[in-house]
Amino acid sequence: MTRVREALRKLQRFARARKNFPLFFSPAIILILFLVIYPILQTLYLSFLSSSGEFVGLNNYSEIVSRKDILNLEGFPKWPPLGALIHNAIWILIHLPLSMFSGLALAIILRDVKGSSIIKSIIFLGMVTPLIVGGIILQYTFTERFGIVTAFFDMLGFEELSKTWTAYPNTALFALIFGSVWLWTGFSMIIYSAGLATIPKEYYEAAKIDGAGPFRMFRQITFPLLRPLNIVVITMTVLYDLKIFDIVFVATFGGPGKASTVLAFEMWQQAFWFNNFNGAAVIATLLTLLTSVVTIPMIRYMVRK
Amino acid sequence: MKLNKTTIILHIIAWSVALLWILPFLGVFMASIRPFDEILRGWWTFDSFNPSLNSFVKAWNDPTYPLSRGILNSFIVAIPSTIIPLFVGALAGYGFARFSFRIRSYLFMTIVLLMALPQQSVVVPLFQIMVNLRLIDNYLSLVLVHSAWGLPWIILFMRNFFSTLPIEVEEAARVDGASDFQIFYKIVLPMSLPALASVVVLQFMWVWNDFFLARVFIYEESMLLATQRIEYVGREGPLGRVNWGALSAASIIVMIVPIIIFVLLQKYYVKGMVGWSVKG
Numbered sequence: 222m223t224r225v226r227e228a229l230r231k232l233q234r235f236a237r238a239r240k241n242f243p244l245f246f247s248p249a250i251i252l253i254l255f256l257v258i259y260p261i262l263q264t265l266y267l268s269f270l271s272s273s274g275e276f277v278g279l280n281n282y283s284e285i286v287s288r289k290d291i292l293n294l295e296g297f298p299k300w301p302p303l304g305a306l307i308h309n310a311i312w313i314l315i316h317l318p319l320s321m322f323s324g325l326a327l328a329i330i331l332r333d334v335k336g337s338s339i340i341k342s343i344i345f346l347g348m349v350t351p352l353i354v355g356g357i358i359l360q361y362t363f364t365e366r367f368g369i370v371t372a373f374f375d376m377l378g379f380e381e382l383s384k385t386w387t388a389y390p391n392t393a394l395f396a397l398i399f400g401s402v403w404l405w406t407g408f409s410m411i412i413y414s415a416g417l418a419t420i421p422k423e424y425y426e427a428a429k430i431d432g433a434g435p436f437r438m439f440r441q442i443t444f445p446l447l448r449p450l451n452i453v454v455i456t457m458t459v460l461y462d463l464k465i466f467d468i469v470f471v472a473t474f475g476g477p478g479k480a481s482t483v484l485a486f487e488m489w490q491q492a493f494w495f496n497n498f499n500g501a502a503v504i505a506t507l508l509t510l511l512t513s514v515v516t517i518p519m520i521r522y523m524v525r526k
Numbered sequence: 527m528k529l530n531k532t533t534i535i536l537h538i539i540a541w542s543v544a545l546l547w548i549l550p551f552l553g554v555f556m557a558s559i560r561p562f563d564e565i566l567r568g569w570w571t572f573d574s575f576n577p578s579l580n581s582f583v584k585a586w587n588d589p590t591y592p593l594s595r596g597i598l599n600s601f602i603v604a605i606p607s608t609i610i611p612l613f614v615g616a617l618a619g620y621g622f623a624r625f626s627f628r629i630r631s632y633l634f635m636t637i638v639l640l641m642a643l644p645q646q647s648v649v650v651p652l653f654q655i656m657v658n659l660r661l662i663d664n665y666l667s668l669v670l671v672h673s674a675w676g677l678p679w680i681i682l683f684m685r686n687f688f689s690t691l692p693i694e695v696e697e698a699a700r701v702d703g704a705s706d707f708q709i710f711y712k713i714v715l716p717m718s719l720p721a722l723a724s725v726v727v728l729q730f731m732w733v734w735n736d737f738f739l740a741r742v743f744i745y746e747e748s749m750l751l752a753t754q755r756i757e758y759v760g761r762e763g764p765l766g767r768v769n770w771g772a773l774s775a776a777s778i779i780v781m782i783v784p785i786i787i788f789v790l791l792q793k794y795y796v797k798g799m800v801g802w803s804v805k806g
Contacts, residue, residue: 241705241706241707242621242625242627242706244707245617245618245620245621245625245706245710246617246618246621248614248617248618249614249615249617249618249677249681250618252611252614252670252673252674252677253637253640253674253677253678255674256648256652256670256671256673256674256675257640257643257648257674257675257677257678258640259651260647260648260649260650260651260652260655261643261647261648263650263651264647264648264650264651267650267651327540327543330536330539330540331540333533333536334536334537334540334541335537336541337540339544340540340541340543340544342788342789342792343544343547343548344543344544344547345788346547346548346551346785346788347547349731349781349784349785349788349795350735350781350784350785351734351735351737351753351780351781351784352735352737353735353737353753353756353780354753354756354777354780354781357554357756357760357773357774357777358550358551358553358554358777359550361550361553361554361557361770361774362549362550362553366566366567366568367553367557367565367566367568367569367770368553369549369550369553369568369570372568372570403547403550408799411796411799411800412799412800415796415800456642460642463644464644464645464646466646466737466738467737467738470737470741471737471756471757484646485644485646488646489646489649489738489741489742492649492650492653493653493741493742498650498654501650502650504646505644505646505647505648505649505650506647508644508646508647509643509644509647512642512643512644512647513639513642513643515642516638516639516641516642519638519642520635520638520639523638524631524635
């Protein structure tokens with residue numbers, strides 16, 4: 222009898238859960254559906270329309286990709302402006318390895334350093350600072366005479382690099398990229414630090430007894446155990462590089478002569494500067510595709526977990 | 527820790543890196559407290575040193591774009607933009623953690639994918655919607671978009687947290703006749719305060735630091751948010767010369783809020799940042 226009652230109660234409980242569970246999801250689903258999913262699809266739709274609303278197929282796409290602001294490879298290899306698409310690629314190529322490596326190195330070094338929590342907070346400041354402020358600070362740091370970087374190169378006698386970086390096409394993009402390394406390194410450092418904290422100390426003690434040196438310990442203990450984190454750091458960093466906007470907006474406005482423009486900035490400018498919503502929708506769709514492709518490995522990893 | 531050569535070298539490297547990292551902040555700080563002619567040859571020169579708060583006062587009371595108003599406006603936007611998605615996201619996260627239904631994993635993957643997208647993917651249609659609803663220059667548009675935009679990661683983060691809670695307590699309450707919502711509000715949420723704190727800290731900071739969405743939805747002078755005002759405060763007239771004193775002071779005023787929150791609630795911030803990427 223008790224068993225029957227127990228089964229009955231389970232059934233009731235199940236029914237109640239089925240009845241209530243839409244209520245748990247509906248506020249979130251409504252907000253996401255109307256303010257995220259619908260706009261994404263509408264953006265895709267707009268990218269196929271002319272400004273007067275006719276369907277023009279891929280015309281907008283070919284028009285946008287043939288713009289020099291987006292792709293400018295005439296006489297490649299050369300200095301910027303190379304177009305936003307290439308600038309984003311350069312951004313990833315420089316920013317990803319630099320911030321990933323320095324974050325990992327810092328995480329490992331700081332494990333054995335006194336006062337490491339203060340150092341970590343200092344390096345993490347860049348992650349907490351509004352990017353718009355980060356852009357102003359990096360502009361200041363790369364300004365002729367006032368800035369510490371330009372002053373440093375002036376001291377070393379590099380005349381080209383002692384001028385205001387953000388004012389010249391050869392250097393503007395690189396000022397932004399190095400500035401973004403300074404701002405973002407805290408992310409990989411904090412992720413790798415958290416990973417290191419989960420490695421039991423006994424592993425290292427055992428390795429020491431076996432006579433392993435620091436490099437062998439790194440190769441055989443630290444690195445393999447941190448490896449699952451690489452996918453997180455790589456994905457988030459590439460996403461950051463694809464989404465970069467604020468620091469470009471405030472430090473260079475994409476210039477000079479589009480030498481430091483990026484996709485997110487071009488999208489904003491097309492839409493809210495030139496009122497070309499359809500062209501902007503094309504760039505937005507390209508960004509959506511790129512970020513989605515980048516995220517797939519991380520989703521796979523999370524699903525497996 | 528033994529005092530050998532490696533340890534000393536490690537300390538020197540670590541502290542030099544920290545010094546290097548803080549130099550740009552120090553530069554802006556110096557530019558904000560020193561008169562412009564003193565820093566003409568670099569803020570690190572100290573031939574004369576007359577610090578003052580003039581630039582801060584000037585930025586705070588700017589005649590057309592007072593930063594005081596910007597800070598107030600940013601709070602008006604950031605507080606509801608944090609509280610709304612906190613509750614909505616926690617509800618959905620609980621749903622994902624505790625109910626199973628057929629399309630759960632697809633729904634979940636969609637939400638994770640949405641987390642990756644740039645705001646550029648959505649602003650053109652959102653701008654058009656808000657124009658039609660006459661919500662441009664109305665904080666409601668900004669609050670709604672921030673709330674929806676923050677939801678994916680909040681749902682993911684809260685789901686992961688809820689899955690670590692022991693289910694027995696909830697089952698016991700259910701046997702006692704509590705409804706799903708009673709269980710959620712009276713038992714689950716009180717146990718989740720640390721996770722909710724992480725969500726509050728991160729979401730508030732993201733909304734506070736946002737520039738892009740504010741730039742798209744808010745144009746009216748008196749309504750501009752703190753991040754939007756920095757540039758106006760720091761330039762003498764449109765396209766004018768940069769006033770580094772005011773620009774630096776404005777930057778510091780705007781960044782001080784997230785920095786204070788970070789210093790006070792660092793534990794929750796880091797938990798929120800790391801929580802969904804590292805187990806444990």
